[in-house]
Amino acid sequence: xxxxxxxxxxxxxxxxxxxxxxxxxxxxxxxxxxxxxxxxxxxxxxxxxxxxxxxxxxxxxxxxxxxxxxxxxxxxxxxxxxxxxxxxxxxxxxxxxxxxxxxxxxxxxxxxxx
Amino acid sequence: xxxxxxxxxxxxxxxxxxxxxxxxxxxxxxxxxxxxxxxxxxxxxxxxxxxxxxxxxxxxxxxxxxxxxxxxxxxxxxxxxxxxxxxxxxxxxxxxxxxxxxxxxxxxxxxxxxxxxx
Numbered sequence: 616x617x618x619x620x621x622x623x624x625x626x627x628x629x630x631x632x633x634x635x636x637x638x639x640x641x642x643x644x645x646x647x648x649x650x651x652x653x654x655x656x657x658x659x660x661x662x663x664x665x666x667x668x669x670x671x672x673x674x675x676x677x678x679x680x681x682x683x684x685x686x687x688x689x690x691x692x693x694x695x696x697x698x699x700x701x702x703x704x705x706x707x708x709x710x711x712x713x714x715x716x717x718x719x720x721x722x723x724x725x726x727x728x729x
Numbered sequence: 730x731x732x733x734x735x736x737x738x739x740x741x742x743x744x745x746x747x748x749x750x751x752x753x754x755x756x757x758x759x760x761x762x763x764x765x766x767x768x769x770x771x772x773x774x775x776x777x778x779x780x781x782x783x784x785x786x787x788x789x790x791x792x793x794x795x796x797x798x799x800x801x802x803x804x805x806x807x808x809x810x811x812x813x814x815x816x817x818x819x820x821x822x823x824x825x826x827x828x829x830x831x832x833x834x835x836x837x838x839x840x841x842x843x844x845x846x847x
Contacts, residue, residue: 619771623769647834649834649835656840656841656843657840657841658733658819658821658838658839658840658841659772659819659836659838660838661835661836661837664834664835704771704772706772706836716762716774716777716787717774717836719764719771719772720771721769721770721771722771
């Protein structure tokens with residue numbers, strides 16, 4: 616069955632460093648992949664979308680890569696700040712009877728320390 | 730800005746009660762979704778709707794039903810609440826891209842309803 620894996624352990628880094636989060640998937644080939652941020656007690660907020668024919672996408676301090684051979688996406692936050700502390704979810708599209716839905720990973724919690 | 734609102738942030742119900750969770754979006758989105766989120770399990774899709782009066786089962790529809798009478802409103806109904814339905818419930822909406830068989834891109838989420846069933 617289709618499976619998405621994100622590191623369940625929290626990632627702790629020092630302010631100013633680059634945070635790198637990993638999303639691995641198995642058993643299917645998504646057309647696109649998305650990353651969301653979720654703060655405690657709130658709904659996820661969309662950050663970036665990358666398509667299968669794109670290797671890399673950037674938005675301000677965020678960078679996402681998509682390696683369809685490795686079946687992996689990396690999410691980078693450069694010059695991290697304490698305000699970046701949150702849980703980050705990856706999501707992949709999954710065709711289902713003609714109507715695509717998103718399948719979400721369980722998320723990785725990032726803690727940026729001053 | 731897209732706004733998705735949910736009727737309650739916190740809800741406490743008793744086993745066996747019928748529970749209604751309401752979601753409203755103001756962006757004229759075709760698609761609407763109900764998820765539940767539990768620690769370590771991530772977001773799991775309960776039901777989604779791609780048009781008024783249309784619905785599709787997600788991964789965990791058992792014990793739930795939905796209603797979409799108007800484009801902007803999508804309701805989740807717990808017919809007879811049970812303790813294992815204690816969870817965070819999240820509603821989302823999105824556009825459907827024409828020509829892609831209903832494929833959608835970015836989902837916009839509401840703030841969530843934390844439901845406790847006693």
